[in-house]
Amino acid sequence: MKKTPFPLNPFAYVPGLHEVTTLQHSAASCTRCNACVQSCPSYFSRQEELFSPRGRTQLLRLILEKKIQPAAHRALLQDTVRTCLLCARCTEACAGAVPVAVQMTALRRAANITRWPLGLRLLLHLRGTRPRLFEVLLQTALFLRRLGCVSVLIPALPRWMKHAHAVLPRRTQSLRRALKAHALPTEPAQASCIYLPSPEAAHVDGAAGLLSVQWLNQQPRIWLGRPSGLFEYLHGRLSTCLRQAKKLLTDWEKAATATPLPLVTDSLEIYSFLKNYPVLFAFLPGWKRRAQRLAEHVFFITDFPFSDGNTTPRPGRAALEDSSALYPPGDVAVRAREILQTHFGKNLLQCRYSRFPVPAAGLSLGQGTQAEQTVLGHVKDVAREQLTDVYCLSGWAALELNAALRRYYPAAQAKHIVYLRAGYERISDGKLQAVR
């Protein structure tokens, strides 16, 4: 078999959830107690050590100790690393907080494991460098898809792309067009905060973006198409990620006049990533201090008081899906639950509606064939509890879950929590008329 290089520096420092550590040290910190395993979504569907957090850390350790030749087992190794959703639930469950997600990110980079075809990677690269061109290209692609042109290409696309195709709504609208329709400026003269929309809200579900702006109840400066470095951190080069992060930091500092402006986002993943910015700059003390300052001024949309003047209790039974595709949501989920509680009262399910801690976000991307089963598990839970609304904190989770619900249990719908703003009128994909 042809040996391919596998550069993995054991002494490379990797930023974890809580601290910065070397790969070698983080792999050695696993005591193999298995406390992580029941929190892992990919283990839940595969039931094999190879696909458990403990297995992944041990795999890294074996590679670092040169007891396994990664090049000889490339396919299986890729499968193991790729199926990690990076949800970091295992790190939360671990007494030693072993950063498995970070380890897997390092392994992905070392093994050059990427799920994204070259064309798409180039397109996404444009998002950082040429945002307007990116948007034009993306909207053209989405328009072609709606016409049915993409379905011709589908057989040639990887399996996960087919899932993504099923998840995206038929009608999409970008936030830029939605703002234009409502004559809202992206750069108001007297902005009191900055709104960083999630990629879903910016390009696919403009309604969610618009509702977020309304939720903020003030005229925010809207940063369209500005990358936070998250995508590059997960799927690309760390150097590009750092470059993008530095640019965001500089722009934020420039935007502030007298007092720093709060940076608000409706993406749970971006929120968590920005909160962890200081760890990313651990070895650049100057940047770290600036990132710490930013992290103090980052907010999730639910951190702002919610009021739409509607005090009547909402009908139906609701639940909160607080899973995130990256870091666990923590306090954000608690606040979101409080908001929902005031509107649904007893009809908000107090417990997690899912029996298993499987995040809905990123399933169809990460799991391939297993995604279907796990998503079905979620649908069953929704049906069992006879829910009508599932509010998600992650936009992508909402899209994925909604796609599954549309197919198997149309009585319920999943939506981003900002849709609370729209009252109990149903909003079909991308149609803005229903928004009050």
Place this chain on the structure above:
Amino acid sequence: MHIPSKLLHALKHLLGDEHVRTDALSLALNGYDCSPSRHRPDLVLTVTRPQQLPELLALLSAHKIPFIARAAATNHAGGCGAVRGGAVLNLNPLNRLYRIDTRQQFADADPALVTGHLQDALAPLGFFYAPDPASERVSTLGGNLAQNASGARCLKYGNTAENTLQASFLLPDGTPLTLRHDGPGPDWLGLVAGSEGTLGLIEKLRVHIQPAPTHIQTFLISFPSLAASVQTVTDLVSCGIMARCVEAMDKLTAQTIEHFAHAGYPEAEALLLLELDGAPEQIKQDEHRLRQLCHQNGSLHITAAYTPQEREQLWRGRRAAYAAMAALAPNVAVGDGTVPRSELPRTLEKVRRILDQHGVTASLLFHAGDGNFHPQIVFDARLPDQVHRVSKALQDILKACVDAGGTVSGEHGIGVEKRAVMAYQYSRQTLRLFQKIKHAFDPQHLANPEKIIPVGFEGRAALYEEKDPAAAALVQEIKRRFARREKSFITGAGSQVPPLPQPALSTRSLHRVLDIDTTNYTVTAQAGVSVRTLLDTLHAQHLYARLPAHYPGTLGGLIAAKAAPEFTGQLTGLQAILPDGDVVSYGGKVMKNAAGYNLCRLFAGSWGALGLITQVTFKVYALPQPDYTARSVQPGAAADLLFRAVKQEIDPQALFVSPTFEVSHP
């Protein structure tokens, strides 16, 4: 080990291609558990349906491939390692809960169902499953039974073996059996519990569930010394108050936890975290008594938690104990040893000295109720010197346990890590008997081989010598008869078995009650004591045992005939003379013992065909126990496949005759 391609083909046909893995990655990732030992298997087989198991074992057995059942692999003693290579059976997909019957109080489940998931399913019904190992959120029902891991609640609610009603069991060649505690012949289910998968494979389980107590009250009590804390627990037991669980820790541990979790634990030499459950009035009474006892023993501070939130606050520190240690160093080794409760303070002080001697940092948590303690030693596995010091310290701690009359494992098992100290705990004769039991169940040594029994123990383990004159006389007599190939049958009061034509071996000379221990609440009595006399002696001291009050025979007869299966679970120690004159000894005053095969369970219901029971140790109580009548037993062990196999190993010449055995082999 070479895996024949024919076998691989058959396995793929049975399990499916993707469930038979031979790649180095899968093999390396199925060769470890929580212990430092690593052994790479040659095959990893994922079993997705229980129906596949008998055929799978038959296939492996036909090709003489050793196998190890593996699910959560949370074992701390290296029980999941493939020492001789072979196949690892990944049972994780077998995690179904089939049935919960609240009326008859049982639940049927697959072996790899996570114990915590069963609790989750029972909680809405107002029921619970009593065993609560610390790892219950991860470990599985089958694994818990195979290790007999029971957790802190076992003092009040019994261990995992007692809470398992029935198990579908597969012998290493795939022969299916159904094991129960009260079936004819020895208590095979009790023997399989704690056997660490060396006797076969648990295929399905029926466990006992019970209504969850509605009222629970938690207390955090600080003491000026370890001895005072243990004395309080002893006093509590002597008042007849059975705490739901009694967790304890020493000063250093409490400080580490407090520093990490800020749970509000006071600074003291010993802390007790104690829970009472039951009816509200009962709890009130018990609390009053508890406060009195704490005062008597000089407690420094008592915090009581009445609401679930308050309870959670008190438990937060205890639950964070492992995390607190994990924060200090990359690796944590969790030890396990059990001593009689009375020996706890002395042993813990000795353990601290050993830890200091070896220069290692450790927390010391213990279940004060049952004398089981778990040192959690922090170290860095990358430094060979540290690893060496930790393993040496752990070994010395285990020896200290044995010296104090305890056992090297309360719930973690022996695996490969503790095999060496087994030769320190058990005599050569007892280890030989363990070997025979293993051989009887698994003549090809395929089921989790090379575990429990130390390698080359003949040269290291001491020979046991009987000191009691009456028992020694019996040993001489049995040895004499063995030399002459004379058959004999064992008799006590003659209440169960009518005299047989062979010369009798009477246990009537063994008529003494050897020890009544009111600290540990155990009694050691010789087998020839009549049950009535024994009960009278105990009542005179206000002690009560779960013995049938009107049983006419002897204690040995009651056990050997298994006339009271409830009593078998009360046995903590046993001595017996085998047909060749070897004296074997198992257990003692320890409430938990997961070291070796449970001989108490083997001899219960053996009808004297496997050996002559000379003395037993059993639990007693301060409050009267429910009275019951001994069942009339129909000897039926003769038809038992296992009984014949074990008999063949222990007594190949059939020198000890019993009615059952003679019926099948005239």
